[in-house]
Amino acid sequence: MRPSVSRRNLGRPITYCVIAAVGALAVRNAFVYPAIAGYDAREALDYARGLMDGHLPAGTGSYYTPPGFFAVGGVALEFGDWLGLDHPERVGQVGNALAAVSTLVLLLVLLRLLWPGREILHLAAVVFFAISPVVFKSAAMFHPEPLSMLLSTAAIVLAARLLVRPDRRLLVAAALGLALGLAQLVRAWTLWTLAVVIAVLCVAALTRPRERRMLLGAIGVAFAVAVLVPAPWYAHQVIQYHSALFGQQHPEEPVWSRRPLGFFVGGGLPDVVTHPYRPSFSRQFAPLAYDEAWGDYFGVWRWGVTKPTPTRSVSNQLVAMSIVGIPLTLLAVAGWIALLALAVRHPGRATERHLVALLPLAALAGTLYFATSYPTADGDTIKGSFMLTAVPAWAACFGFAFDGLRLRYRRLAPVFFLCLATLAVVSVPFLFAVSRL
Amino acid sequence: MSVPSASDEWRYLRAACLVAAAIVLAQVGGWLVYRSVHHGPTPLELTEKCLRREKLLTIESTSGDPIAESARGGALATRVEGNGVHVAIATSDTEAAELANEYLRTAGRQIDLRLDVRGRVVYVWEAPQRPTASQRQTMYDCWYE
Numbered sequence: 023m024r025p026s027v028s029r030r031n032l033g034r035p036i037t038y039c040v041i042a043a044v045g046a047l048a049v050r051n052a053f054v055y056p057a058i059a060g061y062d063a064r065e066a067l068d069y070a071r072g073l074m075d076g077h078l079p080a081g082t083g084s085y086y087t088p089p090g091f092f093a094v095g096g097v098a099l100e101f102g103d104w105l106g107l108d109h110p111e112r113v114g115q116v117g118n119a120l121a122a123v124s125t126l127v128l129l130l131v132l133l134r135l136l137w138p139g140r141e142i143l144h145l146a147a148v149v150f151f152a153i154s155p156v157v158f159k160s161a162a163m164f165h166p167e168p169l170s171m172l173l174s175t176a177a178i179v180l181a182a183r184l185l186v187r188p189d190r191r192l193l194v195a196a197a198l199g200l201a202l203g204l205a206q207l208v209r210a211w212t213l214w215t216l217a218v219v220i221a222v223l224c225v226a227a228l229t230r231p232r233e234r235r236m237l238l239g240a241i242g243v244a245f246a247v248a249v250l251v252p253a254p255w256y257a258h259q260v261i262q263y264h265s266a267l268f269g270q271q272h273p274e275e276p277v278w279s280r281r282p283l284g285f286f287v288g289g290g291l292p293d294v295v296t297h298p299y300r301p302s303f304s305r306q307f308a309p310l311a312y313d314e315a316w317g318d319y320f321g322v323w324r325w326g327v328t329k330p331t332p333t334r335s336v337s338n339q340l341v342a343m344s345i346v347g348i349p350l351t352l353l354a355v356a357g358w359i360a361l362l363a364l365a366v367r368h369p370g371r372a373t374e375r376h377l378v379a380l381l382p383l384a385a386l387a388g389t390l391y392f393a394t395s396y397p398t399a400d401g402d403t404i405k406g407s408f409m410l411t412a413v414p415a416w417a418a419c420f421g422f423a424f425d426g427l428r429l430r431y432r433r434l435a436p437v438f439f440l441c442l443a444t445l446a447v448v449s450v451p452f453l454f455a456v457s458r459l
Numbered sequence: 460m461s462v463p464s465a466s467d468e469w470r471y472l473r474a475a476c477l478v479a480a481a482i483v484l485a486q487v488g489g490w491l492v493y494r495s496v497h498h499g500p501t502p503l504e505l506t507e508k509c510l511r512r513e514k515l516l517t518i519e520s521t522s523g524d525p526i527a528e529s530a531r532g533g534a535l536a537t538r539v540e541g542n543g544v545h546v547a548i549a550t551s552d553t554e555a556a557e558l559a560n561e562y563l564r565t566a567g568r569q570i571d572l573r574l575d576v577r578g579r580v581v582y583v584w585e586a587p588q589r590p591t592a593s594q595r596q597t598m599y600d601c602w603y604e
Contacts, residue, residue, distance in 0.1 A: 289486035297578070301602070330577045330599065352479050359475035364463060367471075372462045426472040429465060 033141030037148050041126050044152045047453060048119035051162040055455035057111040059322055060163030061405060067111060067164060070095040078258075086268050088255050090207035091166035114164045121168040122161035126151055128175045129414040133421065135182045136375050140425055147421025149442060150350060151413060153449040155343065156315040159323050160407045162455045167407045170209035174411040177201040177212075178377050181219045184240055185226050185374040188233070195240035196247055203251025210267050211411055214384035216248055222376045229370030268392075281305075281394050298344040299325070299332055307393060310404045313340075316347030317452075320405070324452070326459040343452050346445050354416045357423030358382050378418045385412035502548050502580075502603040503533035509601035510537055516597075521545050524583075526561045530554070532579065532604075539594045543585035548604065555579045579604040 057063055065083035072079060074096040079085040095114040102110025129151055133144045151157060160167045180198040184191055202219065205212035220241065227237040256266040282305070290309025293302040298313040300320055313319045317340045318332075324339060325332035332340065361379035364371070386409070393404045424442070428435045463471075500508070510516045519536040521527040524545050527534035532548030549555035558581045562570055573584040575595065582598055584590045 287489075289490060291486060291490040330575075352483065355482075356472065356475040356479040359478050360468070360471040363471050363475065364468070368463065422468075423472060423475075426468055430469050430472075 031141070033145040037130065037141070037145045040145070040148050040152050041123065041130070044126055045119075045123040048122050048158065048161045049116060051158060051453075051455035052115035052119040053112060054457050055115065055162035056457065056459070057109065057115055057164040059326070059459050060165055061320075061322060061407060063164060066092065066095070066166070067099075070099055070114070070164075074100055081263070086210075086259070086263070086265075087166060088207045088210065088252065090204065091169045091209075094169065095164060111164045115162060118163065118165065118168040119161045121172040122157055125168070125172045125175045125414060128172070128179050129417060132175070132179045132182055132378075132414065133418060135179070135186050136372075136378065136418070137422070137425075142428060143421040143425035145421075146424035146442065147417040149446055150354065150420040151417040153346075153350075153446050153453065154315070154413055154417075155317060155323070155449070155452060156407060156410060157413055158453045158455070159318070160410055163322075165407070166209050167410045170205055170212050171410045171413065173201050173205035173208060174212045174215040175414045177205060177215055177219055178381065178414070181223065181244075181377055182374045184223070184237075188236075191236055191240050192243055195243040198240075199244040199247025200251065202244065202248035206248070206252035207255060209411075211385075211388060211408060213267075214388045215381065215411060218377060218380040218384050220245060222373060222380065225369050225376060226373040229373065268396075278394075285394075286390075295341060295344045295348075297337075298340045299337070307390060307404060311389070311409070312347065312351065313344055314405060315409070316351070317343040321459070324456065324459070339452055342448060346448050349441070350420060350445060353423045353427075354420035357419035357421070357426070358416070360426070361419060361422060378415045378422075381415035382409075382412045382419065385409045385415075501532065503535065505603040506546065506548065506580075506601050507535055509603070510535075514539075514597055514601060521547070526558060526565065527581075527583070529561075530558060530581070538585075539597045540591070542590055542594050544590070544594075544598060545583045546598070547581040547583075549579040549581065552579060555581055577602055 057067070060066075062084060065079075069079055069084050069087070069089075069092040073089055073092050078089065094117065095111075098114035098117055099110045102113040105113075107113070126148065130144060130148060133140075133147055137143050160171075177198055180194055180201055184194050184198060198219070202212070202216045205215060223237060223241045223244070227234050227241065230237065259266050285305055285307055288303065288306030288309065290303035290306050290312075294309035294313060298317050298319065303309045310319060318324045321327045321329060321332065324336045331337070358379065361375060362383065365376040365379045369376070389404065389408045392408070424438065428438050431438075507518050511518060516537045516539065521534040521536045524534070524536075527536075527545045527547040530547035531550040531554060534545065534547045536543065536545050538544070547558050549558055555576055555578070559574060559576050562574055562581070562583060569587070570583070572589045573587065575582040575584070575590070577599065580602060582590075582595075584594070
């Protein structure tokens with residue numbers, strides 16, 4: 023008698039199909055999306071061109087952003103010129119698309135390390151990542167965020183590998199330090215990945231007496247490499263601008279009084295669903311971050327930054343995406359809170375999972391601090407892409423919650439799958455880039 | 460190295476689902492309470508205050524413009540860099556579209572260049588050509604709905 027194909031076995035091929043579809047769509051978008059419409063596109067292209075001419079921006083444009091991506095992007099521009107492309111920046115955009123799909127592959131590797139054998143958890147997490155507009159938007163642009171997400175995820179995978187498998191720890195630690203160092207050379211946001219990785223490794227060293235010596239050695243190696251690799255860049259910034267990270271002027275008043283209470287607790291109801299685009303709730307953190315992540319708040323994907331409001335059909339698409347994001351976000355938040363609570367209550371159990379629990383917390387805290395420190399009337403300092411490095415962790419949290427519910431309510435499993443499939447189908451049209459905004 | 464059991468995981472996940480639901484309820488409840496007790500300035504008052512205080516413009520009535528007068532959120536008139544503008548504030552997107560249609564129906568296609576709808580606010584400019592970017596931006600800076 024032939025064994026029947028179980029749902030668990032079916033999860034793996036579907037996961038691979040989703041990854042392949044993401045790759046195809048991301049590369050297609052890179053060839054369609056006008057690079058100049060992306061976030062800070064002019065500054066990014068100028069930076070990359072300038073770097074190829076041998077100079078960094080001098081106090082203008084994105085001078086505070088490390089040069090890692092722009093070095094790669096500059097080579098891509100040169101290659102595009104050499105190929106005779108009308109838009110040589112397409113090569114850099116394709117590079118970003120490949121970075122996004124590589125991150126998805128790394129996410130799968132991470133999930134297999136943290137939850138081996140739970141194919142449905144893996145599938146749900148991969149689907150969450152695959153239908154996140156913030157990923158597709160960034161992946162189509164000429165922007166550093168996808169590369170920083172790739173390097174940050176690589177670091178999380180290596181840290182998990184270090185905790186799960188005892189072999190070749192020093193070598194893995196060196197690779198981990200290199201990934202963390204290179205990530206800082208692309209985007210300063212990845213400093214929170216460094217903080218999370220070191221914190222979790224320290225927790226493991228404290229709670230695993232037998233492995234403590236080896237783990238402390240690994241922490242030392244990883245930290246040293248992670249500090250040494252970006253050190254020249256930080257030194258240059260301190261010498262030039264007296265600040266290693268973001269040498270911009272900010273208001274004189276203390277950080278906690280730069281934003282009103284409504285900024286932190288406002289939910290933007292009902293506009294967060296009915297009018298999910300600027301300038302609605304531009305002075306509230308959560309709804310702006312939400313609609314920028316699940317839709318196109320600023321008008322860089324479906325409508326235009328020069329247009330006052332989207333057309334009715336685009337507005338309907340944005341409203342649909344805002345609704346699609348609600349169950350996905352709530353389940354991801356539930357999974358995150360559960361993992362965070364498990365990490366607090368049982369720090370010594372499955373320490374590697376703390377990486378996934380702590381990354382969204384660090385990303386939220388970092389973005390909130392930045393948005394509070396540098397308040398702008400239009401909400402420009404709350405771009406969804408600022409938290410892109412945390413998307414793989416949010417996806418894992420979603421997968422954890424989805425699989426938990428499925429295991430608990432097995433009879434309702436078909437309903438859960440149907441809901442997830444419906445949400446994915448509704449989202450897909452929005453993930454296709456358009457050539458004119 | 461131990462891993463939480465499925466029942467352990469479920470205990471935490473169930474509590475987390477309740478926390479997430481509580482956050483949603485608090486947001487919706489807070490919004491409903493706020494909406495029922497808060498009687499802050501209307502979009503018309505905010506627009507008027509902004510144009511007077513921040514743009515130092517003079518506010519007039521829209522008498523003689525029955526379409527603007529019919530806007531449920533109120534209407535006002537002002538002059539930006541020599542170009543007069545009527546501002547009609549609707550209370551819904553549908554009403555704003557109806558107001559714009561009414562202008563088009565009454566004045567015909569020649570009003571096309573002078574008519575601008577932003578969310579629930581309808582602007583009708585006096586000069587026959589399209590308003591300049593600076594004139595439009597001045598009004599957008601005081602846009603409330």
